[in-house]
Amino acid sequence: MRSRTVIVLLKELRDALRDRRTALMVLFASILTGPLTLVLMGQYLSGLEEKASTLKVRIVGQEFAPPLVNFLQRADVDIEKAPADYEARIKDGTLDAVIVVRPDFHERFLAGDAAAVELVYDDSRTESQGAIRQAERLLRAFNRETGTLRLIARGVSPNLIEAVKVEHSNTATPRQKGAVLLVLIPLFAILSPILGGMTLAIDTTAGERERGSLEPLLANPVPAREIVLGKWLAAWTSASLVATLTLAGFVVAASFFAGKKLASLMQFGWPEFGLFIAFVLPLAAATAGILMLIATYGRTYREAQTYTSYFVSLVSFVPMVAIFTGLKDAFWQSVIPVLGQQMVLTRVLRGESITFLDWLMPAAVALLIAFTCVAVVSRLMGEERIVFGRS
Amino acid sequence: MIRVEKLAKRFGDVEAVRDVSFEAPDGKITGLLGPNGAGKTTTLRMISTLVRPTAGRASVDGVDTAADPLGVRAKLGMLSDARGLYTRLTARENIAYYGQLRGLPDAAIAASTEKLAGWLDLVPLLDRRTDGFSQGERMKVAIARAMVHDPRNIVLDEPTNGLDVMTTRALRDVIRRLRDEGKCVLFSSHVMQEVSALCDTIVIVAHGAVVAEGDPETIRAASGCDSLEDAFVKLTGAEEQPA
Amino acid sequence: MRPEMRFRIFAVLALALAGCQPASKPPEPKLPLAACRLPGVETEARCGSLEVWEDRKANAGRRIAVKVAIVPAKLRAKEADPILVFAGGPGQGAVALAPQVMPLFSRLNDARDVVFIDQRGTGGSNPLDCNGDTALQQMFEDSIPARVVADCLRTLDADPRQYTTTPAMADFDEIRAALGYEKWNLWGGSYGTRAALEYVRRYPDRVRTVTLDGMAPATMKLPLSFVADGDAALDRLVAACASDALCESSYPKLRDTIDATRKFLARHPVRADILDPLTGDPETITVTENVFLSGIFRPLYMPELSSLLPFAITAARRGDFNPLLAQNFEFSDEMSENFSLGMHLSVLCAEDVPRITPAELAGLSKSFFGRALVDDFVRACGIWPRGEVASDYYEPVKSNVPALVLSGGIDPATPPRHGALVASWLPNAKHLVAPNLAHGVSLHGCAPRLLERFIRTGSTEGVDGKCLERIPRPLFLMPLGVHPPAAAAR
Structure with a gap:
């Protein structure tokens, strides 16, 4: 007998993939983000150079x-x-x-x-x-x-x-100077799994209820936590896939620009990609969980979308704060999801060495958040006001 | 067999169900009749364990809903008030999903799907995605989905709601067949003719309480009315019912 | 097995092992670098120094530290071959030149380290400084008093004979290996071109490209060549003034004015009252023919400064020496801050002066600048110990390394004829001449772009010197109140 969690996971993934238009849009968007960003930045840079040189x-x-x-x-x-x-x-x-x-x-x-x-x-x-x-x-x-x-x-x-x-004495090390342009990649690395997990997180909670399929689903002799776990795994998978594709898009695009100034600024190769993935996957687990938790409170799909969009704004705000306040690295940041990842990923791009401990702390926090969210959503799925809404 | 004893449910200030007791035996069709808002759906949800009673108890084949909700769910086939399908999946996939969740082997799911599709006239629709389905077609898929595991006890919440005549007839045939297979069928309706045509036993619910129970003739006689319809109106106080 | 046999095998094995050791692990000299700041350079640099034998042939005796500074590439993905800067003089330190040179490499520095090495005897590498107190008078004369030379020789903790070009290049290559560079791109200006070319001769495989700005080959016999080249540059200045309507009307017959002033001063040195350009204090300077000649010669290095010459010469003819001396004050001030006279003499007294023939010396009197620029050196080199020069030192350097040779058409020190000669030795050289530039082309006009392209591509192909030809000579400074010619609306 297959695990019921896996059954739910596979069903949700199949369901999501059947939505061809959305799936293709998400895939294309994630693949194209990197190349488009780099092309635009390249044009901006060469525009600057052009102006400076002639x-x-x-x-x-x-x-x-x-x-x-x-x-x-x-x-x-x-x-x-x-x-x-x-x-x-x-x-x-x-x-x-x-x-x-x-x-x-x-x-x-x-x-x-x-x-x-x-x-x-x-x-x-x-x-x-x-x-x-x-x-x-x-x-x-x-x-x-x-x-x-x-x-x-x-x-x-x-x-x-x-x-x-x-x-003039500029205390930024040369690498840091190049990396000023690279704050974008951590930002994409953090936002892409959120955007990639959002559709599934909403569809499997608020969407399921709006469709009227939540009550019959829960009438099956399956504990809510197994169902929720399966749905969360589906959202995480989608989030990870989108993040991976987005980051890979950056790597591939950067290799296209080899030899140009941008390429060397964008020294974002497969080793950095691997490190990024190691940080982004746990974070994606947390954000998928948070998104599900938020969406569970939405009466309709649209309402849930509105709630989650607040979350996206909040998350994209955090790296901005880090960028514009010029935050220095400190241990406390690693316990704050998103901020911790932003800081450490910037360090990766600066070429500083990353230890296992640097990874462990933010990853542990993220996974803790993920499991808390799954537990809370499971509990909510047993509550009448959540299952039947406030009708 | 489904047994309900002094079931009550309160949502905040609203007492949705006050006092409902009845028994739906195997091999019989039991109809839960009552006007809209009488507490039928809440009663059925308490039987299906999704709503916890404030008082009283319900059991399915002797398994108590409060003590072992998963055990109850395993013994039930429930067509609930909400009967949404996954519109991007085919009818067959919708049915199979529930079969898998109930731990059925693929062969059993296939066999069960064939049988129910034959009964419900679903065969030509099985491999189509459900997003273009009519309400009747959706209902048939939902029923098949609820019964994929061949349950001993079947609970149907207003199954004929919004169905055309032909589909209603087909559904009635299915319900009779289930009874003839010796299953316990409990279904709710606010349409008296529906209940009187089909049921062996009728339980009339009004304002959250059982007001009459028995076969159609007994009820009519007990109410002192000429027709069952008059009896229903009188017993439920349907005239006073706010719209 | 007999014991001695066993012993022999043992010894062979030990020898083999000993022989293996250095082969598998070449003893890389260590050159630890530490973060440092180069004044005037925006980004942080890395500095260190390598100890070498002063006498590289003996491999014994005095050790000297050769100073290195690296301005690291800005980008993570940097090219393996850095740019190495060779300073001029001889006697200038390269590290102190960084603020002047870095703008030239600002874009190349994105992907390449820029390395500065203070050649032995200069800057921070056991500098052979001769710091007699520089009286204001001395600033205006290209004279090297015998007393200064002798004092200097006594106080130096060095063997001046070891400070010629060839051993210094051996230092450079040792540093290259210690820094772990496979090859580098050489950029040299003035005397730096001679050093860079010598590096190409000795270590051809270590050079990716070489840029020679203001070629001063070993064969040129400094300071003798100054005379002919200085004459030519002055002629060009006079001609340029004559062909400019405003200059011609403001300073008519400039040549005659120059000659007359010179003749006068040769017979009657003038005690001129001037104000110190910086402090404004009144000073008295004895203006001799020599002071006048070097006062004319030195501004010729920089066209912007030489645009003042017609004005300054005309004023001098009237007896006002302020403009001419202030001009030279600027020049000497800049020069003396980063200049090691001892190293200058070590190079010239070994490599150039001994090759000047008596006939050549005698012929000088026919030229304008004449012996003024030469005699002091000949005298100083009589005192200064003469280093050895390798037997092939004056042979043409043959190499296929891509080379960009830059010359300024009005350069009084390294005019295009020297560049053309060296370019003829190097099959992959391109010689670009900027007709209206003087000593140092790289930093002017479009030259940085050409240089960037050359070093980036490693080839002179597509490096087009046309834009250098479009650079005009600066307009001459006019006395205030001159009216523009009616036809000024050209």
Whole structure:
């Protein structure tokens, strides 16, 4: 005789897989998450690099400013003549910033008067900020070079106008710098099993009751805990599958980008994948249990969806807090589900070594939560108000 | 055999069942008749162990519902008020799921499914997913599912609700066949004609209590009415019943 | 078995075992690294030092520590071959150059370590510093007083003959092995190109690419070559001024002004009252012909600075030496902070000066800069111990290693002719000339991008020097109040 828990597990999995549309959507979504994220990040990064590597300024009246043009040419800057309707073009966002040189520029420059140039921009556009800063920086550099030479010509040391020399010391280790971009993978690692387990967790509890199949199911001579255990295993399986696919998607996508800068930033190979899975599976057990517990209180499928969405928001909030408050690693975090995983997974990506104890604590907490949830849901399934609703 | 003694159930302030006692013997069809809200469904749920009585006791084949709920469930085939199917599974899979949960071997499940499908005229539907089924078809699957383990005692909660004439007739045939096989059949209905046409014994319930018990003729006579219908109306106080 | 036989077998076995030991486990010299900060470098570096024999031939005597600093790659997946920086001078320390050089490698540093080694005798590697008190006067003269040289020699705890290029390269390769690098990418500027090329000669298999910026080959006979090359650079400056309408009208007949000033100072050195550029204190400097010549020569290294020369020379002709001296003050200030004169002499007195022939010396008087730049060295090398040079040291270096040679067209020290010569030795070399740049091309204009591509791909293919040719010469500084030519709207 097969274990009744296994019977429930197999039935729930078969039932879920029969929902082709949902199943395929979840599978595709999880497989594509990694590649899409990496492609978008890659574009973002290369966009940044592009902007940083090719200096370009648009000038109106460059013929009035030979010294400025000479300086820009030496600085490897692309000088482009701005169109006559530059102001309109800046307003509608097709131009970022334009340097306007006045006709008396050269005269004033040679006379030692401040030769005014106008920098035209629309600073409400965030995408223009780079171009604006670049133009400002170049003008400042020109000022500085000219000023330095003029001081030397007067026999004055240019050190006098540089009272403070700022030397930057960034204490982030190089690896940490790369990993700033990698907070995303732990976030996906934590959220994907929740999203992957959600449908099953709701369908097997609130959905079962809404459908009217819960009461006949419980009329079978099977203890509620065996049924609940089977349903939870199904939700966990689905959660783990989705998490595995999502993370594998990242690994495969990262290998596609081999050789590019992103690939090396995204040093997320199969060993890291293995470590991630080791942390994510216990967490998925806990989240599947919590989702079931929450969904059990939902009168309908939709109501349960609403409740669980609060849980998803809460969970996605935790890593954000860790990211934005710059939390330092500490032992207490490992007992807090989600936060513990977030911190340790970030360490994995930083390339720090992970010990068995690092794994044990969060995993133990997660499994404890999972079994508590299963026990509570089993008890609830014996309660009339839960089984028959508040009708 | 199903025996119910002074069963009572209170949900907060509402006394759903006050005092219900009756006996449904093997080889007989026992009808639980009463208007909506009389406490029939709650009574049947207490028999099926899903609701715990506030007072009184129920037993199935001598097994007490409070002492051994799993034992009771094993002896019962219950068509409950809720009869939802898994719409993404076929009729056969729906039936087999319960068979497996009850620990039946695959061969027994197959044989039982064939037999019940023959009785219920389900054969052409067996391998279709149930999500396109009519209410009658769904009911048939639910009945087959409830009886896959060939139970000695069968409890049917308003089985004819919403069924067309043909399906109702087929269902009646099944119920009679079950009786003829010597099983204890207990079913509830608020339709008097249904009960009078089918039952060997009628238990009339009103406001959570048994108001009359016996074969149709006995009840009519005891009430002093000309027809069973009048007797039912009089006994249940259906006129006073709020809508 | 006879006992002695058994003994013999035993001995053979023991010998075999002993022979096995180093083969299976090569005795890797250890080079422990510790986290450190390089001033002016944003990220944390790793520093350490390797002890080597000062006299590498004797393998005995004094031990010196050679300092290493590594700016680690930013990424986890880094390339196996780092970038090694060779400093100039000779006499500059590489580690102290890091803040100036790192911007060049900021992107390559994503995936590659950048390694700085203070060549023996410089920086933090037993530096051969000659710290006589530098009077302001000395700052303006390219003179190496015999007294300074002699004092220096007495105080140094070193054998100056051991500080030539070839043994230093042996240090470098020992460090490479200790750090565990299979190969590296060499980048050298000025004298660093000579050292890098010598490294290529001695350890060709250890080099993935080599970038030579401002080629100073061993064959060039410093400082003799300064004379011809400096003359050419000055000629280009004069011509550039003449072809610029504003410069020509503001500083007419610049050549004549230069010659006249020089002749005057040769006969009548001027005691010039100037203000210290930094403190503003009044100082008196004796401006000799020599001070004037090196005052012109040194700014030629940097086109931005030499754009001041017409102005400064014209002022000097009028008797105002402030601009010319302030310009040099800047230059010397920067140079003296990271410069070990003793090591400079060790290299030049062994590798260059002995090869200058009397005929060459005699011929100098025909040139503009003449003996001013040479005599002091010849005198100093008379005192400084002369190191040995390997017999093949002046042979052309033949290697198939991909090489990028960069030259500045107006460089007074390492103009394109030296780069062209070395490029002709190396079949996989590409020689790029930036006509309007001087000493040091790598950090200017599009050069960092070219360099990045070259080192990333390990090939000169697709490295196009056209963009270097578009870099213009800085405009000359004009006296204030000059009016732009009517045709300024070009």
